[in-house]
Amino acid sequence: MVTHPLIDFRTTSYGGRSFFAMQPIAPGIQLLTCEAPFAHVIYKDYRREVCAQCFAYAASVFRSINDRRTWSIRSCREGAESVWFCTDNCRIVWESGGIGPLLAEMNAILAKSQIATRKKAKDGLRGYDSPDTIFPGRPDVQITQGYIDKAWAEAEDLASSRPRLSSYCSTMNLEDMELEIARSVTSAIVQRYVFDHRPTNFSPSMIATLDPWTAVLDLQSSELSNVQLRPYVLLAHLRVHAFLCHSLPKHLRQYVPIVRALLARDTGNSFGIWDGDDRDEMLGWGVWVSASYFNHSCCPNLKMTRTGRTMRFTTSRPIEAGEELCISYIDINQSMAQRRRELEDSWFFTCRCQRCQSEGVDEAYQH
C-alpha cells in the first residue's frame, strides 16, 4: 500500500488496523489517494444518467434544466451492453483502458442469461430457488462459521458439475439486487483478468492498485456477522456464485473462486457512490481497497471526496502527532443511540470512538 510519508499504519487496541499521524498535520493536507475502485456497480436505474468513466451524474450537472437527465454520448459495441458518458474524453479513456469494454461485454452476457432463466422461472419451472434441496441446514438453525462453510462447500460442489449447475441455474429467478451484486463481482473479475494479462508496457491508470487481489484478501471479512444479522444474504451470495459459474465465459470462470472472498469483504469495506457532497442519491457502490483501512469516528478528522473514479482523503482540522486518522461511515449528526444502531446494523461493530465513549459516560452518569 502506498501512503503519505506523514502517516503510519498499525493495529489499534479496539478495532483492528488503522492509520495514524506520525507528526502534527495541518488541515487541508491530502493524505491518501485511491485511483479507482477494485469492484463497483452503478444501479440499473442510474446507468444512463451516470457517466461510466467518471461517475458524473447528469441530474446534478443539469439541475436547472429539468428535462435533461441522461447522457447522450454512448458506446454501443456489438455483443456488449450500451454504456453512457458525460464527454467524448471519458468515452475515449474508458475504451482505451481495456477493463470497460470487457466489462460491458460481460454485463451483456449476464443480462441475457438472467432474462433467459427468469422467463423459464415464470413458466413455472423450479430450479435453484429451493435452497433446502442444495444447502445444508434450515433457516432457523443457529448460523455459525461451520454452517456457512458447509453451504459454500455445497455450492462449490454444485459448480464443479456442469450438468447439475445448468439444471439448477436454468430456471433461477435472480432478484434485481442479486444481479447488481453479480455485476459488482464481475467488475472485480474483469479487473483481475486484465491485470493478469497486462502487456509489458502496461499503464496502471485504470487499475485500482498494482497488486489488487492480494490487497483485497487482506481486507477485514464481515461474512459471519453479516449472515448472522441477515441470513438471506447467504442464499443471495450462493445464488450469485452459481449464476456467475453458469454465465461467465470459460476464461473468466477460472476467477470464480474469488467470489466468496470478495462478497465476504465488500459489505464492510465498500463506499457508496453518491451524486455529490450532499449525498441526496446513492448511485451505486464501490470498493476502494486502501481507503478501507480508515476506521470510523463520530468526530472524524478526515474528509473524503470523490473526483471521478478517484477517492481522496484530506485532513479536516489540525491533527496531533500519534492521533488516529478517521473518517465517518455514517451521518454523525444523529443521536448516539441512532449512530450506534446504524453502525451495528450496517457495519457490524459497536463504535469505540472518543465521542461515543464520552457521550456513553455522560449517558450512564445521567441515569
Ligand SMILES: C[S@@+](CC[C@H](N)C(=O)[O-])C[C@H]1O[C@@H](n2cnc3c(N)ncnc32)[C@H](O)[C@@H]1O
Ligand atoms: C472498513 S474496516 C476498517 C479497517 C479495519 N480496522 C481493518 O483492520 O481492516 C471497518 C472495521 O474496523 C473496525 N472499526 C472501525 N471503526 C471502529 C470504531 N469506531 N469502533 C470500533 N471498531 C471500529 C470494525 O471492526 C469494523 O468492522
